[in-house]
Amino acid sequence: MNTLYKTDYPSQLGIIEIVGSEKAVxxxxxxxxxxxxxxxxxxxxxxxxxxxxxxxGYFNGQRRQFTFPYTFEGTHFQKKVWQALTHIPYAQTVSYKDIAVSIGNEKAVRAVGSANGKNKLSIVIPCHRIIGADGTLTGYAGGLWRKEWLLEHERAVQRL
Structure with a gap:
C-alpha cells in the first residue's frame, strides 16, 4: 500500500489540502x-x-494546464465525466448537459452533476467550469464564491 502524504497550499481562496503518494496526487x-x-x-x-x-503558477496567472501525475478513484461513469472535464478549455464554461452529451449519455445530466460533486482534484479537473444550462453558477463543493472567483480569475488571465 502506498504511503499518503499531505501538504497545504495557502491560496487566495484559503488553504488547499493536497494529498498524494510518491507517485501521484x-x-x-x-x-x-x-x-x-x-x-x-x-x-x-x-x-x-x-x-x-x-x-x-495557476493562481499567479502563469499556468493554464497541469503536468504533475494524478490519479482518481471512482466508478467507470465518474471517471468518464472527470476525463471529459479535462477537455474544457481554460476560462470557458460548459453545461452539465454538454458533458453528458460528450460522454454519449445525454440523459445523464443529474448523474454528471453528481459525479462532478465527487471530484477530489479541484482546479486540475476543472469542475468549476461547469454551469447550469441557463448560464447560472450551480453547485460547487468548495462553495459558489470560490467557483465564481476561479472563473473570473481565468477570464482575467485570458484577457492578458
Whole structure:
C-alpha cells in the first residue's frame, strides 16, 4: 500500500489540502482551516512539491494546464465525466448537459452533476467550469464564491 502524504497550499481562496503518494496526487481540496498544518518539508514527495508550484503558477496567472501525475478513484461513469472535464478549455464554461452529451449519455445530466460533486482534484479537473444550462453558477463543493472567483480569475488571465 502506498504511503499518503499531505501538504497545504495557502491560496487566495484559503488553504488547499493536497494529498498524494510518491507517485501521484490523489486529492486537491479546499479546507475550511485558516492555518497551514502541513507545510512543505524536505520529506514532502516531489509530486506534491510540483503540485504546489503548479497551483502557485495557476493562481499567479502563469499556468493554464497541469503536468504533475494524478490519479482518481471512482466508478467507470465518474471517471468518464472527470476525463471529459479535462477537455474544457481554460476560462470557458460548459453545461452539465454538454458533458453528458460528450460522454454519449445525454440523459445523464443529474448523474454528471453528481459525479462532478465527487471530484477530489479541484482546479486540475476543472469542475468549476461547469454551469447550469441557463448560464447560472450551480453547485460547487468548495462553495459558489470560490467557483465564481476561479472563473473570473481565468477570464482575467485570458484577457492578458
Amino acid at each position: 490523489h486529492s486537491i481540496l479546499f479546507s475550511d482551516r485558516e492555518q497551514v498544518l502541513h507545510p512543505l518539508t524536505e520529506g514532502t514527495p516531489g509530486v506534491l512539491v510540483d503540485c504546489v508550484h503548479q497551483l502557485h
